[in-house]
Amino acid sequence: MNRTEPSTADALRRRASARLAAAGVESAAVDAAELVAFVLGTDPGRLILIDEVSSADREQVETMVGRRADRIPLQHLTGRAHFAGLDLAVGPGVFVPRPETELLAQWAVDRLGATGNDADPVRVTDLCSGSGALAIAIATRVSRATVTAVEKSAAARGYLLDNVATTGVDNRVEVVDADVTDVDAVLPHLRGRSVVVCNPPYVPTASHISPEVAHDPAEAVFSGSDGMTLIAALVPTLAAALDDGALVAIEHDDTTGPAVREAFAATGAFSDVTGHEDLAGRPRYVTATRRGRMEP
Numbered sequence: 001m002n003r004t005e006p007s008t009a010d011a012l013r014r015r016a017s018a019r020l021a022a023a024g025v026e027s028a029a030v031d032a033a034e035l036v037a038f039v040l041g042t043d044p045g046r047l048i049l050i051d052e053v054s055s056a057d058r059e060q061v062e063t064m065v066g067r068r069a070d071r072i073p074l075q076h077l078t079g080r081a082h083f084a085g086l087d088l089a090v091g092p093g094v095f096v097p098r099p100e101t102e103l104l105a106q107w108a109v110d111r112l113g114a115t116g117n118d119a120d121p122v123r124v125t126d127l128c129s130g131s132g133a134l135a136i137a138i139a140t141r142v143s144r145a146t147v148t149a150v151e152k153s154a155a156a157r158g159y160l161l162d163n164v165a166t167t168g169v170d171n172r173v174e175v176v177d178a179d180v181t182d183v184d185a186v187l188p189h190l191r192g193r194s195v196v197v198c199n200p201p202y203v204p205t206a207s208h209i210s211p212e213v214a215h216d217p218a219e220a221v222f223s224g225s226d227g228m229t230l231i232a233a234l235v236p237t238l239a240a241a242l243d244d245g246a247l248v249a250i251e252h253d254d255t256t257g258p259a260v261r262e263a264f265a266a267t268g269a270f271s272d273v274t275g276h277e278d279l280a281g282r283p284r285y286v287t288a289t290r291r292g293r294m295e296p
């Protein structure tokens with residue numbers, strides 16, 4: 001073996017981290033550990049215990065780190081994304097779920113858990129479901145919930161169906177092929193729901209995006225010049241379809257909090273319209289109650 005080549009897993013990890021940092025990868029240290037652990041079939045925390053890595057594995061690490069240095073998302077290289085304690089299949093053709101969306105999932109779980117009897121069934125809809133991150137997080141944590149996951153992209157629905165099956169919630173998550181801006185198509189999937197969550201495309205088209213985000217499908221990311229096209233079309237449908245007391249949460253761009261709150265207010269059909277920030281203090285999602293109160 002070449003004396004200068006690292007052969008312990010930890011040395012490989014450190015070299016990978018330096019290479020990724022030099023390529024401008026923000027999460028270089030974490031990604032390096034994840035990639036080395038992925039190739040070696042172990043957890044990042046156990047790398048320190050591996051004294052000798054085979055030359056075949058070292059070559060594979062080298063290849064994967066090179067692809068990550070080319071700014072291919074980590075999750076596309078491993079085929080997996082972690083979200084709210086779930087391990088989901090992702091890849092080209094589906095949006096990689098983001099940690100900030102876990103806050104919206106938690107909001108829904110808290111609302112559903114805070115009220116109602118465990119034996120009382122409750123119906124939830126996840127609009128723009130992508131990989132199913134929100135739908136599955138809610139279904140796995142709220143056993144009385146049945147969830148409708150609406151997604152118009154066939155490629156995304158492939159991952160969604162796979163994730164629903166592998167997480168064991170296929171008896172309580174129904175996957176629906178519909179465009180959420182098509183009122184007639186989406187209305188049946190909103191009627192009678194107690195909670196509706198939605199992480200739609202919301203980035204203004206002229207926004208600068210990172211090389212990693214460019215690997216997400218454009219239809220999952222962008223929504224008109226102000227980022228509001230889908231949300232503006234959807235909110236009146238929610239007002240028309242939902243029963244009094246139903247709760248809604250919509251994630252949005254950090255520039256559009258006021259516009260989203262205004263979209264709810266303009267319908268005259270919602271109360272408690274509230275903006276929420278993410279952990280970095282940026283406006284991230286808006287919640288509202290269809291007028292009147294009904295416990296979910």
Ligand SMILES: C[S@@+](CC[C@H](N)C(=O)[O-])C[C@H]1O[C@@H](n2cnc3c(N)ncnc32)[C@H](O)[C@@H]1O
Nearest residue numbers: 095097128129130152153179180199200201220
């Ligand atoms: C930002 S991604 C969110 C995916 C997932 N909810 C999550 O949080 O990871 C938005 C998703 O909306 C889907 N989408 C975009 N426009 C849609 C529409 N008009 N009707 C239904 N789904 C749509 C995209 O295909 C994409 O999967």
